[in-house]
Amino acid sequence: MNDIAVMDVTFTLNNEPASARIEPRELLIDVLRENFGLRGAKRSCDLGVCGACTVLVDGLPVSSCSTLAADVAGRSVLTIEGLGTPQALDPVQQAFIEHGAMQCGFCTPGMVLAVKSLLAAEPSPTEEQVRHYLRGNICRCTGYVKIIEAVMDLAKRGARLKTNP
Amino acid sequence: MLPRRFNLHRPDRIEDAVALLAEHGDDASPYAGGTELLIAMKARVLSYAHIVDLKGIAALRGVSARSDGGLIIGALTTHHELANHSLVLERLPAYALLSANVANIRVRAAGTLGGNLCFAEPHADPPAMLCALNAELVLAGPGGERRMLLAEFILGELSTARATGEVLVRIEVPGLPAGTRAGYRAFGHLERPAVGVAAVALPLGKGFDWRLRVGSICGRPTALAGLEKAMRGLPEADALAVLAEGAEQAAAAVEADDDIRGSAEYKRHLVGVLARRAARAALGMEALAA
Structure with missing residues (x-):
């Protein structure tokens, strides 16, 4: 039985390689905010309805509050921090x-x-x-x-x- | 809130998913887009020791043509993919539009048709239209594959005929005769429909063989059978007149639940309005998308 207590998830975050050791139940928003210090995505309704936690995964919007961090393995995540810089806004x-x-x-x-x-x-x-x-x-x-x-x-x-x- | 702890399994073959689900029984759940399941797990309304992620199974994805002109839709195909897929746009434009109007873009990007049907939340758009299209499901289980009508698969609120250990593999929509028309109208104050009505009209004589199916009003899609019969074969204008005359009375007889989306009385009122609009949309008398 392949029981998984913790797992490593490797993905692309704001165009850079990224990896995190997580529990399968961890949510993308928490990993972004706590593991990577990216606080742009906000937890608000926590139900996938309000859009405050939106990030892009492979170019499409997802509710990071209701997405398992495990599900971005091998994919590309873009947060607001990766979009532009104060000197060169998107x-x-x-x-x-x-x-x-x-x-x-x-x-x-x-x-x-x-x-x-x-x-x-x-x-x-x-x-x-x-x-x-x-x-x-x-x-x-x-x-x-x-x-x-x-x-x-x-x-x-x-x-x-x-x-x- | 975080879901309770679980083991995440990621099979890449249908047989392996079936074996895992059969082994863990009620302690396991299949997992697709997560737009329903994860919300319930976060609220701890549902919890499972084993989550079997189906997203790595390539055989569950994609849309292809059935030789009779219909469609074969892999269970893990997302609403967003269905809304934009050239085959769906060509063969079932009304269904592509329905998909484009499911909830919001984040739900459409993650949510799968198979997950939607298996979770069986009544306040969803796909079931009424797919029942009107006589959609069939193919399920894989420990004993092999079986096929059944979607209308028989949905048993009630959050309840389906999917047995423990079974995985929904694909949804098949049979080919429709040339000249078949379809339209869908839904209304709700929140993202989910309070009520939706699908109208499918298959050419018959000087008119159509109508299928009018109401979704979200109770545990499973319901046919407006009396109206379907009364409108059968009538020229367009006469069929619409029969519908306008009889919609309210037909709606009054439909089983309806009071819930957060509205009272039974309110929903029955919507049935009358939406049935007329869906039929007009099918006939091209108003835009397909509301």
Whole structure:
């Protein structure tokens, strides 16, 4: 019987090789926050509903509060800390700042990563597509309008990039 | 909260998963996307000494064509994959759209169709539409494979005909006659549907053979059998008139549970509204996606 008390999980974290010794029941959010000191992902609803704990795994959003750390073995995890630097922000982060698309900031890391994933699949989404994709990321401050405006600004740039490569 | 401690098994063949599940019986659970199971394990509503992760089994993944024009869907295929798969978009566009509207992108990216069906949470979108499409399941167990209709697999809330030691291998949707139409409409205040109605219309004479299936309203999808019969073979406009006339009465007769998603009375009201909208969506009279 291959009983597992602890296990080693090896994965890519923010484009660097990473490894952690964990229990099978450990959740990705705890390993990111406690083992790696990456506090961008927030635990809020703890049910996979609110999106504050969103990180990207192989480019798609996951709820890190409800994902086993064991499940990212061999995969690539991107957290908000891996997206840009204060000196060189990611275009999504820059657009959020320009449009004032945040207030308390608690949902922002998850929101930005969800937008990053959407734009990777669809660089020039319609407003309807944006609203649909962000449905699972809850913000209690902004009323969403400025977030949608920031993403639509990026979408316009994406459309220009598509027509003028 | 963390789940209680468990041993994680990662078989890469179906036979090995079946052997592990058979060996540990009620102390083990199959594990797929985790979007239902992990939440329940974190709340410690469920706990198992052995978790058998099926995600490493390549034979459980992917979508392929059935020779009759239908689809073969590996049980571990995610909702996100189904929403974007070229074969699903081509053969069952209404089902691709249903998949694109399941919960949120994180649930669609992790959650699998097989996990959804085996967990049998009634407040889910896939079962009603797949029952209307006469979907069949293939299960692998210690004694080999068996095949059954999805409509017979779902026994009630959180209850299926899956035996201890069995693994759902694939979902097969039979080919549909040319000209078959399908639509789905659901409504809920939270991410899960309070009620969903699937309408599938197979060409018959001057009209259609209708299948109207209600999901989420009670433990298992329910047919609006009286309406299906009354609409059978009628020209579109007449069938819709029969539906508009009879939807409320048909809905009043459907078994319905009071729960956090709404009262039985509220859900029956939704059945009447959503049945009309699903049928209109199937006929292309309103957009497929609400």
